Amino acid sequence: MIDALWTNLDYVGSVVLFCIGLYCVITKNNLIKKFIGINIMETAVFAFIVALGVVEGGDAPIMGSGATPPFTNPIPQALILTGIVVAVSTTSLALSLIIRIYRHCGTIEADELREMG
Amino acid sequence: MKRALTAALLIIVALPMLYAVAQLPPQGSPTSPAYTHVSARYLEAGPEEAGAENVVTAVILNYRGFDTDGEVTVIFTSLAAVLAVLLGVRTGEKPLAGQPVSSVEASVVVSFVVRLLAPAIALFGIYVILHGHVSPGGGFQGGAILASLLIIITTILERAQAEALVPLRIRRWLQIAAPLAFFTVGVAGLVVFGNYLQFPRTHDLAWLTVTWLTIIEIGIGVGGAAILATIFWTMGGDS
Numbered sequence: 001m002i003d004a005l006w007t008n009l010d011y012v013g014s015v016v017l018f019c020i021g022l023y024c025v026i027t028k029n030n031l032i033k034k035f036i037g038i039n040i041m042e043t044a045v046f047a048f049i050v051a052l053g054v055v056e057g058g059d060a061p062i063m064g065s066g067a068t069p070p071f072t073n074p075i076p077q078a079l080i081l082t083g084i085v086v087a088v089s090t091t092s093l094a095l096s097l098i099i100r101i102y103r104h105c106g107t108i109e110a111d112e113l114r115e116m117g
Numbered sequence: 118m119k120r121a122l123t124a125a126l127l128i129i130v131a132l133p134m135l136y137a138v139a140q141l142p143p144q145g146s147p148t149s150p151a152y153t154h155v156s157a158r159y160l161e162a163g164p165e166e167a168g169a170e171n172v173v174t175a176v177i178l179n180y181r182g183f184d185t186d187g188e189v190t191v192i193f194t195s196l197a198a199v200l201a202v203l204l205g206v207r208t209g210e211k212p213l214a215g216q217p218v219s220s221v222e223a224s225v226v227v228s229f230v231v232r233l234l235a236p237a238i239a240l241f242g243i244y245v246i247l248h249g250h251v252s253p254g255g256g257f258q259g260g261a262i263l264a265s266l267l268i269i270i271t272t273i274l275e276r277a278q279a280e281a282l283v284p285l286r287i288r289r290w291l292q293i294a295a296p297l298a299f300f301t302v303g304v305a306g307l308v309v310f311g312n313y314l315q316f317p318r319t320h321d322l323a324w325l326t327v328t329w330l331t332i333i334e335i336g337i338g339v340g341g342a343a344i345l346a347t348i349f350w351t352m353g354g355d356s
Contacts, residue, residue: 001136001139004139004140004143005135005138005139007143007144008138008139008141008143008144009144010144011138011141011144012135012138014138015131015134015135015138016131018130018131018134019127019130019131022126022127022130023123023127026123026126027123051144052144052149052151053151053152053156054144054145055145055146055147055152056145056146056147058145060253061160061163061171061172061173062170062171062172062251062252062253063163063164063170063171063172064164064170064251069160070147071160071172073151073152073156074156074159074160074163074172074173074175074176075151075155075156075159075176076151077173078173078176078177078181081173081177081255081257082177082184082185082188084257085188085191085192085257085341086188086191086192088192088195088345089191089192089194089195090195092195092196092199092348092352093195093198093199093202095352096198096199096202096203096348096351096352097202099202099203099352100202100203
């Protein structure tokens with residue numbers, strides 16, 4: 001298993017990044033920091049899927065004169081381009097909700113908000 | 118105690134993922150299933166069929182155009198949601214203090230450099246948008262560059278100057294530019310070829326494909342820039 005993990009080191013990096021994000025979400029008290037954790041988890045997923053499309057010695061999938069195969073897989077890149085835009089959308093919505101919480105309650109610390117409950 | 122629980126939870130989460138990752142085919146092998154099915158065809162036929170030498174652009178705008186059509190609607194919807202959440206102030210809720218938190222003037226050097234670079238940044242953004250089908254780039258990337266230009270003008274120079282670049286009169290139209298461009302091209306495909314968002318398939322109509330791709334790219338770029346900048350202004354300002 002260690003050998004397999006070593007050949008798939010990029011995927012292992014994504015797993016580590018995912019756990020860092022999860023750690024932020026669990027332990028941080030500030031809502032913005034929690035959301036940064038969620039963003040790190042998103043990034044881990046993006047990195048994993050883009051790494052799936054890598055081909056040994058592959059070029060960017062841009063044709064035209066002088067392009068030589070192999071090319072990397074364009075589909076994960078296209079999917080993640082879509083995913084990044086959706087992540088931006090959710091991030092902006094979450095941040096605006098946090099701003100609204102701050103205006104309403106005067107704090108964005110999770111434990112203080114819970115006490116107000 | 119809490120630390121030990123957190124560590125245990127992280128290990129419980131990480132172990133199955135590591136196990137699964139170890140089962141995947143070796144990274145970068147050209148025989149992996151992700152590479153041998155549909156993407157081989159996209160790489161082979163993409164530039165001819167979809168009219169874009171950049172196969173990523175061909176995939177997002179042509180092969181998976183419906184997906185991207187939905188996605189530009191998502192980002193527009195997020196703008197609508199941000200405006201709904203932040204602009205509707207209920208009674209009894211006091212808006213943030215009118216004074217900006219940081220009122221330090223930007224130094225002369227910084228503002229001069231921003232003025233100097235702004236046209237170049239704008240040019241680069243437009244280049245990335247318009248060359249998205251033959252080189253790395255595209256509507257989203259170029260839109261992000263234009264939006265960052267608007268944001269840097271807002272933070273370093275004055276908000277009014279940045280807002281003047283997106284005039285209030287046509288701002289709503291700019292924000293909805295991406296769905297509109299998709300809708301226009303989609304209906305054009307419906308009228309000419311009989312299906313929503315159908316691109317021409319024959320070789321002698323390649324110019325039409327490129328034109329339609331460019332229309333969508335410009336729509337996405339302008340719309341994305343306007344949406345990102347408006348979100349920034351809505352969050353940053355209390356007006």
